[in-house]
Amino acid sequence: MLKDITIGQFFPGTSPIHRMDSRVKLLLTIAFIVMLFLAGNIYSLCVGVAFTILIYVISRIPFRMILKSLKPIMPIIIFTSILNLFFVRSGDVYWEWKFIKITSEGVNTAVFMSIRIICLIIGSSLLTYTTSPIDLTDGLERLLSPLKKIKVPVHELAMMMTIALRFIPTLIEETDKIMSAQKARGADMETGSVFKRAKALIPILIPLFVSSFRRAEELALAMECRCYHGGEGRTRMKQLKMHLVDLIGALVVAAFIAGVVVVNRLVSQGAAV
Amino acid sequence: MSVIKTENLSFVYGEGTPFRKVAVDNVDLEIGEGEFIGVIGHTGSGKSTLIQHFNGLLKPTSGSVYIDGERLWDDKARLRAIRFKVGLVFQYPEYQLFEETCYKDIAFGPRNMGLSEEEIDKRVRETARLIGISDAMLEKSPFELSGGQKRRVAIAGVMAMEPKVLILDEPASGLDPKGRAKILGLIREYHKEKKNTVMLVSHSMEDVAKHCSKILVMNNAKVFCYDTPVNVFRRAQELESMGLAVPQVTRVFNRLRAMGCAVDDEVYTVGFGKELIMKALAGRRAEP
Numbered sequence: 001m002l003k004d005i006t007i008g009q010f011f012p013g014t015s016p017i018h019r020m021d022s023r024v025k026l027l028l029t030i031a032f033i034v035m036l037f038l039a040g041n042i043y044s045l046c047v048g049v050a051f052t053i054l055i056y057v058i059s060r061i062p063f064r065m066i067l068k069s070l071k072p073i074m075p076i077i078i079f080t081s082i083l084n085l086f087f088v089r090s091g092d093v094y095w096e097w098k099f100i101k102i103t104s105e106g107v108n109t110a111v112f113m114s115i116r117i118i119c120l121i122i123g124s125s126l127l128t129y130t131t132s133p134i135d136l137t138d139g140l141e142r143l144l145s146p147l148k149k150i151k152v153p154v155h156e157l158a159m160m161m162t163i164a165l166r167f168i169p170t171l172i173e174e175t176d177k178i179m180s181a182q183k184a185r186g187a188d189m190e191t192g193s194v195f196k197r198a199k200a201l202i203p204i205l206i207p208l209f210v211s212s213f214r215r216a217e218e219l220a221l222a223m224e225c226r227c228y229h230g231g232e233g234r235t236r237m238k239q240l241k242m243h244l245v246d247l248i249g250a251l252v253v254a255a256f257i258a259g260v261v262v263v264n265r266l267v268s269q270g271a272a273v
Numbered sequence: 274m275s276v277i278k279t280e281n282l283s284f285v286y287g288e289g290t291p292f293r294k295v296a297v298d299n300v301d302l303e304i305g306e307g308e309f310i311g312v313i314g315h316t317g318s319g320k321s322t323l324i325q326h327f328n329g330l331l332k333p334t335s336g337s338v339y340i341d342g343e344r345l346w347d348d349k350a351r352l353r354a355i356r357f358k359v360g361l362v363f364q365y366p367e368y369q370l371f372e373e374t375c376y377k378d379i380a381f382g383p384r385n386m387g388l389s390e391e392e393i394d395k396r397v398r399e400t401a402r403l404i405g406i407s408d409a410m411l412e413k414s415p416f417e418l419s420g421g422q423k424r425r426v427a428i429a430g431v432m433a434m435e436p437k438v439l440i441l442d443e444p445a446s447g448l449d450p451k452g453r454a455k456i457l458g459l460i461r462e463y464h465k466e467k468k469n470t471v472m473l474v475s476h477s478m479e480d481v482a483k484h485c486s487k488i489l490v491m492n493n494a495k496v497f498c499y500d501t502p503v504n505v506f507r508r509a510q511e512l513e514s515m516g517l518a519v520p521q522v523t524r525v526f527n528r529l530r531a532m533g534c535a536v537d538d539e540v541y542t543v544g545f546g547k548e549l550i551m552k553a554l555a556g557r558r559a560e561p
């Protein structure tokens with residue numbers, strides 16, 4: 001039951017997108033977001049949609065994952081659509097009732113915004129689907145390493161993030177086990193008032209805290225035993241390296257951004273003529 | 274009638290993900306009342322997954338589980354009652370302790386059953402006595418105790434519910450030899466005194482060889498065999514090929530038999546082995 005919460009939602013695979021360097025993927029994700037916001041009309045947005053479909057086809061992430069990533073933001077999409085639908089008042093009027101007025105502009109904006117948000121979410125989700133959390137923090141650390149010059153503890157922050165990510169599944173598993181153990185002793189977490197349910201969490205939280213502290217202590221000791229002393233002079237087992245696939249990826253993204261800009265131009269010229 | 278019965282029981286972890294794993298595969302099983310069952314199998318053979326079906330913690334992917342003839346999961350509201358009937362002690366149960374005193378922790382289960390204060394007190398004290406926890410220890414915080422003591426307090430927490438079936442998942446793992454022997458001895462005592470059904474899960478033959486009426490051997494999510502210790506240990510070679518060592522004495526006597534000594538019975542406790550050797554020696558002395 002707790003397992004269903006995929007926090008490190010990495011979906012292992014061997015597609016070209018999985019094989020790309022995490023730094024490049026991070027930067028290209030930003031470029032992708034820029035691409036979506038450059039799209040000024042429905043036609044250029046179609047270029048963005050085509051790109052989103054393309055990367056999903058290449059990465060071979062199952063369709064079900066897309067739905068999963070969309071589920072939590074569905075309310076936002078519906079809410080903004082409704083706002084746009086009712087409050088954009090220009091354009092041809094399709095339907096009118098008292099003060100409510102639905103116009104062609106409203107419908108267009110609602111559709112446009114929804115598509116943009118959906119692409120934004122599922123496109124950037126692909127980053128975490130195809131990159132293991134460890135690679136991701138590694139990439140982040142490298143990208144942010146110039147900030148070390150202004151005394152930002154980049155390595156320490158990245159290490160904290162790596163450790164936290166590493167222990168999320170462990171803690172979930174542990175919580176599951178403790179919950180099962182207390183359920184076996186008749187603990188009842190599903191019925192009763194809010195107050196009763198909150199009290200029912202005590203037999204789970206206390207053992208969880210105790211074991212987290214124990215783990216933290218053990219880990220700190222193990223790290224010290226291996227002479228860990230921060231990022232200074234530390235080398236890496238896995239060197240991040242650029243490959244051909246990264247270059248191709250960057251070029252493809254650049255091409256699509258150019259596509260968006262060109263379509264924007266064409267449409268605005270068409271409108272002017 | 275059997276207390277626990279399973280029919281084509283299967284369980285799959287992570288269905289529909291790349292991590293899909295069949296942990297229990299088509300298990301048919303019947304466990305009679307008052308039996309002492311040993312469950313053995315290599316790590317990852319599905320023992321822990323199997324036993325979590327017996328008190329309704331896991332829902333079978335397919336197949337069914339019957340407790341006292343009642344089919345689990347037909348009525349979800351009945352599951353809690355089933356959990357009082359089938360007590361399950363998890364591996365490393367000391368990690369579930371949470372109360373201020375050992376007394377309160379042992380009382381957690383009985384209290385959830387809605388028993389009266391006197392009944393709870395009676396059960397806690399009786400269980401504590403049975404499992405060797407002194408009155409002074411009952412008033413201490415469980416976090417002050419030694420590993421072996423914590424383990425015993427945690428086991429007492431389940432025993433105090435007086436379940437009809439007591440299932441223990443590797444109750445002796447991670448303890449020193451003395452602690453192991455003590456815990457296993459206490460569980461045997463419990464079975465002798467209460468006459469309840471007990472299931473003891475272990476990956477070591479040595480632990481379950483003594484005192485079991487039947488042994489269930491799991492291998493690769495399947496039941497490899499379910500039989501009396503004598504019949505199970507007869508298949509020593511097959512067991513060894515799947516990474517399960519038969520008890521040392523059994524190995525010694527199997528070799529003796531291979532060397533041509535007349536050893537009729539299957540030997541799996543040191544005591545019985547000694548007896549046989551003494552008898553053989555006495556016979557030899559009488560011969561000339």
Ligand SMILES: Nc1ncnc2c1ncn2[C@@H]1O[C@H](COP(=O)(O)OP(=O)(O)O)[C@@H](O)[C@H]1O
Nearest residue numbers: 286294296314315316317318319320321322323
């Ligand atoms: N919570 C879980 N999620 C996914 N797989 C699991 C989980 N628990 C156990 N497994 C897998 O199921 C198989 C059986 O595990 P388990 O029942 O714990 O075996 P045993 O108790 O005999 O060591 C193992 O391969 C294990 O990796």
Ligand SMILES: [Mg+2]
Nearest residue numbers: 320321364442
């Ligand atoms: Mg196990």
